[in-house]
Amino acid sequence: MANNKKEFNYKLYGIFAVVIVAAALIALTLYAYTSRYTALSPEKTAQLYVDTIVQNGDGYNAYKNSLLSYDKKFGDFIRENYIYPEIYENYKPGESTKGLKGLNDKSLKGENTLNDDGTLQGKVTDKMYPEFVRLITENKGFDNYDLIFKSYISELKKVRKEIFGDDYFDDEAFFKAFEANLLKYGESLTGCEDEFDKNTGVQLKKAVTGSYQTAFGKDYEIKSEAVSSEDAEIPDISEYGIDAEIAEAKTVKVNLTVSGNSVSEDARPLTNGIEITVVRIGHSWYVANKSCDTSALYNIGK
């Protein structure tokens, strides 16, 4: 007997459900990706570069969007070009460190290094801070990164030896000290609040008034905005030591404004605008940092 009732078609519904959800997921993922990933836009790439520097005086992390980080992590760029040559004799950037013996050999660790719970490392960090500030101030920022890293590491080796009493040196010694100094430098601009441990109530950090706060008031806000973008001459990529083909280059002008209680107008221009050269390799944009002058960003609030 023929069944006239319409049966629910499970297979058709199953396919419909998978297709509809897959389409929604692809659309939402693409939206999230394009709105968050800055390297797809020359304006966002340039604006992020400037913003990273101006908010915390952090030219170091800004390089993570530059050609220095095109084919490797920025940390590896520093290791290969500045740290490994100090650890291994006759090391050339790009070489493997496998099998090489150098200052990071465990046998060089003295008692102090083996037993340090962080106290001695803290002393090294504190002692390196004036050197960090000197390098940033004298070089007007991070544009001259080559000199900054070389000088800092050279001094760090001496200070570390003095405090730990051995010749041991590794990449961690650099990153711990340098990044802690960078953080403190940032707080000298932005200020920071008292910080207490939530369980014991012990004070972990004392409040500092930053130079930005002194200049613009406690509730200041610095905003960066890419205002124009023009085609630019393709820069010489050979000086970056990378093997890639640049598809196009642009000069993006980024304006900065500040607002806050102590600022007379609502949004006062901070600079005449910073010009950032960006280049496209494949689908991604990178800052051609050697074609940029960011020194004006380190004078803000001073």
Place this chain on the structure above:
Amino acid sequence: MENEKKKFMKKSEIFTFGIGLFGVALLTGWMPDYTQTFFADFAFKGKGFDSAAISSSISTVFLAAGIIGAVIELITGFLIDNTRTKLGKVKPWIGFGSIPMAIIAMLIFVAPNTNNQTLAIIWMYIVYSLYTAIGCAVERPAECFGALCSPEPSERSSAISIASFMKSVGQSGGMVVVMAVGLIMKSIMGQQQFKNAEAQGLDLIISTAVCALGFIIFVMIFFVNNKERVPFTREKVSLKDAVKVVFTNKNLLMVSLTKLTGFGRGVYGTVSLYIAIYLLGSKDLKLALLLPMGIGTAVGTLLVNFVLKKFSTKQTFIIFCVYGATSLAILYFVATGIGFRSALIIPFLILNFFCGIQHGNTNVTPNIMIADCVDEIEWKTGKRQEGTAYAGYGLFAKIASAFTKALGPWLLYTWSGYLVSTDANVAYAAQSDATLNKFLMIYTIIPAIFVIFQGLPILFYDMVGEKKERITKELMERRAAAENAEPEGAIQTGEEV
């Protein structure tokens, strides 16, 4: 053969039931932790919001979602028990609820581009509460399906234990997805560009899409292939009946109470980071610490199936409780015997695997017991209430989880005498031997005590042996009689049995 029991399920159905639960767990296992991370670290990055306000809001978002989840849990159970469609009783919930669930899960990771902090917080409340509500309305029916997949208890038990194993694997699936997504992104984008994308939470966004896609595919495989094999009863279940059954059916109450009496089993999770740091020497060993336990849990989930062939559910539960408490006690004594030094690492990790085996029991046996309780309730009242029974158990589990979350930090930060580092350059301060010993107790002895407590209610559980066989037989006779009385098939499963 005389003892050969009738098979109701196709072989592929047992597997696809597991696939379905794997899919559900892939998404539900991924969401809470990574949602928290996304809200805290990525959703509004660079917007200049007050991080302390956002952090405290996230806690209340999860608290509110937990309360909403508990309420929706009971409502869903009640609604399931009053669902009678041609597609079945729980399948419509799973089949039609999974589309909005997958999409809302993804929406959580597409934060609005706003500079208004209040708006951002309101969005977090709405989107996560919505996900929790829809999640309950899909996850609970998916678990209930075990009680409906076959009227034959032994066949049902096998299906539930295999599905529970797949579910426990699925719960960790997200960790594999995020790792694989990271590797693929690195190979396509390069190391630093991947780092930049990771800093924006893009790997989490893509991983969520992968988990949600896996969820819908696996759930649809289950939806297409599996059938409800137990006829539903015609009597309407009132809200009063629903609440009453959770608290008055002795056996169901005892199974649910195991969650409450054993709530402290989970405090080991709170201290695992500190065990890795202070006892094993590195916080990186936290994963190494939890991995053997996770593998042990998966092995335990399979092992339970074999034990259940020899012993009743009651005996199996008690055997595993005794085993669990013993293994934890052995771990404690071995660790104190060796001392907190590097020689402890290997024995500690090996014993951790054996401690994990007990968790297989709590993943599987209660689900089988609840299915048996549903039979008993139907036998007594004429009403089949899978929805309410599983929802009641889920409610007790949620309350127990809240107790665990309160007890764990108290034990760790107050009872143990933990000293917090006051030096900005020292991440973790040195602890006294007494504190270290208490860490070990929080990881071993205290959970062991709660494992024993967990087994106590089961001593009063009696849906086993001759009683269970008699109820199963009588229910089958009743269903056959009902089918003969109404040959047009107005009731039943909505699908042929």
